[in-house]
Amino acid sequence: MIYIKKKLVIFLIATIPIILIYNMKRTTSYSYLSIGDDLAKGHTPFDTYNISYTDILYDYLKIHHKNVTLDKNFIKEDLRIKDLIEMIKNPNLTSKETLSNALKNADLITLSVGSDELFSKLRSSYNINKTNYKYADSMINEIKELLKEIRKITNKRIYIIGYYNPIKETEENSSSITTLFNYLNTSFINIEKEYNIKYIRIDEDFRNKIEFLPNQENAFPSTLGYTFIANKIIKEIES
DSSP states (O other), X not given: OHXXXXXXXXXXXXXXXXXXXHHHHHHOOEEEEEEESHHHHTBOTTSOBOOOHHHHHHHHHHHXXXXXXXXXXXXXXXXXXXXXXXXXXXXXXXXXXXXXXXXXXXXXXXXXXXXXXXXXXXHHHSOOOHHHHHHHHHHHHHHHHHHHHHHTTOOSOEEEEOOOOOSOOOTTTHHHHHHHHHHHHHHHHHHHHHHTEEEEOOHHHHTTOTTTSOOTTOOOOOHHHHHHHHHXXXXXXXX
16 A cells, blocks of 8 residues: 555656646746837738738737747837837836837747838939938948847847838849848848847849839838738748
């Protein structure tokens, strides 16, 4: 009888940790925080809203993680980089959630900001000139300031959605467009190393792709375009 009791005790000691680990895996939540402007929200080429890369990535995460939550509280039309910096430095303590708290709680973060501003600059003159480079430098510096503030809060991996050309490409502007986006991409290679983020480059993939940008009067992608962006993020997650 004593022998049987001893075996039972040994069995319980051996199995309880396994049960606890199993339950922890089942109940541990995984939080995805999507921060961004119209791209994160799913602005379509025809001025409506549909699924974006945010929603597609969320569906992927639900397959691979238990209890996944999606935080969209910091997705807003025309959101600027400066707005996000201000949210961190001077939070609205009466709001439902502060950006700092959302960042602390997130396991995965995507960031799409600056594209609306870039689109506006490029489409305003339909030219690529020195002003655009000055603006690109200003935008890069703001991104660095934002990431510096974010890295004070969290060290989780951040995926930044890249920029693409929203204007009609012609023989006259093709070379300048290439130069401008190479300049942006080179800048982000350095930012990747400095702030441990991943830049999702899409400019070449979207270039002159009618299936991704079907409306030349509107800068935003089709569902195929958003799916492509999501798949590039997923590829990086799995690499």
